[in-house]
Amino acid sequence: AQKVTQAQTEISVVEKEDVTLDCVYETRDTTYYLFWYKQPPSGELVFLIRRNSFDEQNEISGRYSWNFQKSTSSFNFTITASQVVDSAVYFCALSFFFSGAGSYQLTFGKGTKLSVIP
Amino acid sequence: GAVVSQHPSRVICKSGTSVKIECRSLDFQATTMFWYRQFPKQSLMLMATSNEGSKATYEQGVEKDKFLINHASLTLSTLTVTSAHPEDSSFYICSAGRQAGANVLTFGAGSRLTVL
Numbered sequence A: 001a002q003k004v005t006q007a008q009t010e011i012s013v014v015e016k017e018d019v020t021l022d023c024v025y026e027t028r029d030t031t032y033y034l035f036w037y038k039q040p041p042s043g044e045l046v047f048l049i050r051r052n053s054f055d056e057q058n059e060i061s062g063r064y065s066w067n068f069q070k071s072t073s074s075f076n077f078t079i080t081a082s083q084v085v086d087s088a089v090y091f092c093a094l095s096f097f098f099s100g101a102g103s104y105q106l107t108f109g110k111g112t113k114l115s116v117i118p
Numbered sequence B: 001g002a003v004v005s006q007h008p009s010r011v012i013c014k015s016g017t018s019v020k021i022e023c024r025s026l027d028f029q030a031t032t033m034f035w036y037r038q039f040p041k042q043s044l045m046l047m048a049t050s051n052e053g054s055k056a057t058y059e060q061g062v063e064k065d066k067f068l069i070n071h072a073s074l075t076l077s078t079l080t081v082t083s084a085h086p087e088d089s090s091f092y093i094c095s096a097g098r099q100a101g102a103n104v105l106t107f108g109a110g111s112r113l114t115v116l
Helices: none
Strands: A003-005 A010-014 A019-023 A024-026 A033-039 A045-050 A059-061 A064-069 A072-078 A090-098 A103-108 A114-117 B002-009 B010-013 B019-025 B032-039 B045-051 B067-073 B076-081 B090-097 B105-107 B110-115
Touching: A003 A090, A010 A019, A019 A114, A024 A072, A033 A072, A033 A103, A045 A059, A045 A064, A045 A072, A045 A103, A059 B067, A072 A090, A103 B045, B002 B090, B010 B019, B019 B032, B019 B090, B019 B110, B032 B076, B045 B067, B076 B090
Parallel strands: A010 A114, B010 B110
Antiparallel strands: A003 A024, A019 A072, A033 A045, A033 A090, A059 A064, A064 A072, A090 A103, A090 A114, B002 B019, B019 B076, B032 B045, B032 B090, B067 B076, B090 B105, B090 B110
């Protein structure tokens, strides 16, 4: 079974603070993909990153960084020097190939609502 | 980049009426499209997988006759909520992949349905 757990329901930080959003996944597949999406109040899902199961290199993109550790089945997301515009719900997702539909499917975590206070 | 357009963004309807939501891939052909439903403050739940030219694959617990999905072309999938009731009020989001088996999806902006 595929499962994504985001234990943090809501987080509040003061602007300029660093914040880490946790994501733990479960899968029996050896090949899979992990994603992070941002959902601002407008509702649209914004793609942030994709990482495949064979690439454990950490990635940094501006103020965003991701730490993928297969040993702990975690794919954590850190925002450095947070800004008010970072306020949104962030979803971690796991992609796996579902033979029943003949396509990849995404399983989402429940999301973490981040509020950055000015 | 890949763009998915979803229309309407907001719709309010009376109980008992049917509502159609369109999902279009604007600059690529989408063999597969997905429909999700999101309740307030909750995660996205996959409703169905739509493959062009074939019947949609519905997730367990999703009523096929209630949520009709049509994927008539490589750029358009529609979700029709039939005989809508207040409990169908929700945020519906579609996504599309560029090719069969694609694991990078582009999401539409979502459609907020309110049934009075």
